[in-house]
Amino acid sequence: MQQTSGRDVKQQSLSTCLVIDDDTFNRHMIKRCVGRARPNLRLYECATLTEARRFLDHDSADLILIDNRMPDGLGTEFAQELRSNSRMADSVICIVTGDDVRTLDSGIAALSKDRLSTQSIWYMVSRFLKEREILRTTEKAQRxxxxxxxxxxxxxxxxxxxxxxxxxxxxxxxxxxxxxxxxxxxxxxxxxxxxxxxxxxxxxxxxxxxxxx
CATH class of the missing domain: 1.20.58 (Methane Monooxygenase Hydroxylase; Chain G, domain 1)
Known part of the structure; x- marks a missing residue:
């Protein structure tokens, strides 16, 4: 497990990010894309799903970016596992993959590594947070x-x-x-x-x- 610092921030709601990918180059590329515009963002990385589980057993992350094809399982299945954990209810979970994102579970946010950029990541985060706020407002009104x-x-x-x-x-x-x-x-x-x-x-x-x- 390694920790690095993001460089300059505009947005305030997310303070930690966990990048899960078995490829060292991909992890660094994703961290650069995420942290480029977010100075105080704390960035963590894991090379396996097992390592990620250990990390999340005692810690949490506001944003979790997961490669789909990991040596010890599929990122989509791990994302579903996290979704069912009440501790992760406020986390933004996204698959970052070289696969065609259209073939993945539509219930999980996904980004293509080929088109990955700072803008695409934070646009996805913004859209997720807005959708979650709408959902929670609707649920509150229903309650x-x-x-x-x-x-x-x-x-x-x-x-x-x-x-x-x-x-x-x-x-x-x-x-x-x-x-x-x-x-x-x-x-x-x-x-x-x-x-x-x-x-x-x-x-x-x-x-x-x-x-x-």
Whole structure:
């Protein structure tokens, strides 16, 4: 494992890059392309997938560039392995290969070594980050919608109980039984406080119905 420094930086979001390639010349070429415009980028390199696994077991990288044909496996399969690791969820993973990129898994970003340049690498990174942001924004909106739906279903029984309690309190007042009315209103207050706690905590566990006195 070797570490080198990138030379001059424009972009801020990525701070580390791991280059995985069994060819020494290719590793240096890729590192030059990546680090040319990014001064503070920390660059690491591995010559095998086994070495990369050891590195990633105790460290991480914001950008991971992998040769497809490695002596101990395929880069595409290793990329899929990394994708399934929650620790790598924020990493940009890309295959850099001499093969026709159209023959590779379309779910993994890929760049051709024949057309590799600083511009092509960082354009790919920028596109990936934008797509990820759109995806996460969409997922967040869906989670909010789902939570609202679940919360509505969860609070529905409690709302029904509160309405019934309020009606009973009004009936007590009509029958000139103020103490019983106060008791019913106290019960209603407790229900409202419980509902407030449910909403604040984001809890959507259904409220169990209680027998009315």
């Amino acid at each position: 909010v919608t789902d939570f609202g739906n679940q919360l509505g279903e969860s609070l529905s029984p409690g709302m029904g109980r509160m309405v019934r309690t309020l009606r009973m309190a009004r009936a007590r007042v009509a029958r000139r039984d103020p103490q019983m009315a106060i008791d019913e209103l106290d019960k209603l207050e407790e229900m409202l406080l419980a509902m407030s706690e449910v909403v604040s905590a984001g809890t959507v566990t259904p409220i169990a119905p209680e027998p009315l006195s």
